[in-house]
Amino acid sequence: MERAVSPRPGGSSVLGKVQLILESFSHDEQHLSLSEIARRSGVAKASVHRLAQELLSWGVLERRGQNYGLGLRLFELGQRVPRQRILRDIARPYMEDLHQATRETIHLSIPDGLDVLYLEKVYGHGHVAWPSRVAGRMPLHGPATGKVFLAFGPPSLLGEVLGAPLTRITPHTVTTPTALLAEMAQARKLGYVVESEQARLGYVSVAVPLYGTTGPVMAALSVTAPLHRAAPVRYAALLHAVSPRFTRSIGATDFT
Incomplete structure (x- = not known):
C-alpha cells in the first residue's frame, strides 16, 4: 500500500529533503526508483539523485539494481535508542x-x-x-x-x-x-x-x-x-x- 508523505516544515533544507526521501519508503514497497522517490517525496529528481549518492555512502540507503532501499545503518542507529x-x-x-x-x-x-x-x-x-x-x-x-x-x-x-x-x-x-x-x-x-x-x-x-x-x-x-x-x-x-x-x-x- 502506498503511503503519502506529508509536507514537513523545513522541507526545503537539506535535512528536510533527506527526511522526505527516507519517509517515501513504505513496508510494502521497500525498493524504489529515483523517479518514484522524487514523485513520492516532492523533492526534485536532481536533488534526490545527489542526496541518494551521499546516503548510499553513509549506509543509510542501499542499492538493488536501479532501485534504492533503506540501509542497515538506519537499523544500527535505531538499536542505539x-x-x-x-x-x-x-x-x-x-x-x-x-x-x-x-x-x-x-x-x-x-x-x-x-x-x-x-x-x-x-x-x-x-x-x-x-x-x-x-x-x-x-x-x-x-x-x-x-x-x-x-x-x-x-x-x-x-x-x-x-x-x-x-x-x-x-x-x-x-x-x-x-x-x-x-x-x-x-x-x-x-x-x-x-x-x-x-x-x-x-x-x-x-x-x-x-x-x-x-x-x-x-x-x-x-x-x-x-x-x-x-x-x-x-x-x-x-x-x-x-x-x-x-x-x-x-x-x-x-x-x-
Missing part, C-alpha cells in the same frame, strides 16, 4: 509468556505524536499482517494499544486526538468524539481496552497500560486474536498479571 531498547528487552520475556499462554499475537507499543508505534511483536497462529509490524504505526484511536494511551494517558493527548479528524481504518473504527469518549470511559471502568475489528477486520485486541515506577503510562501491551476464538476476559486477566511485574522490572533498571 535507549528508551525503546530497554522497554523491548524488559517486555520481551513477558510477551513470550503471554504467547505461550494464549498462542496468540502479542504487541508492545508506545505513543508517537498522534500515532501508536509498534516496538515489538510475538507472533501467534496465522500471524497478524500489516499494519501490526515492528516499527509500524497506526492512529491512536484505532487499535487497542493506541486507545490505552487515550484512556490512561494525559487528558491533553485525548483532547488533541479529539480535535483532529478521526480517520476510518475499517468500517468498525470509531470516528466520532462521542463514541470515542464512551469507549474511554468504559476502558477506565474495566482497567483495560477491548477493540473489535477497528484496526483489522476479523480480529479482536485486548490491551493494558504498562506503568513506570513514578506512575505515567510508558507503553501498552496487547493480545490480538481472530474474532472466532478470542477470549477478552481471559486475556485481560493475563495482561493484568504482567503489568505489575513489568513495573518492578523497570524499577530495577536505570531507565530514564
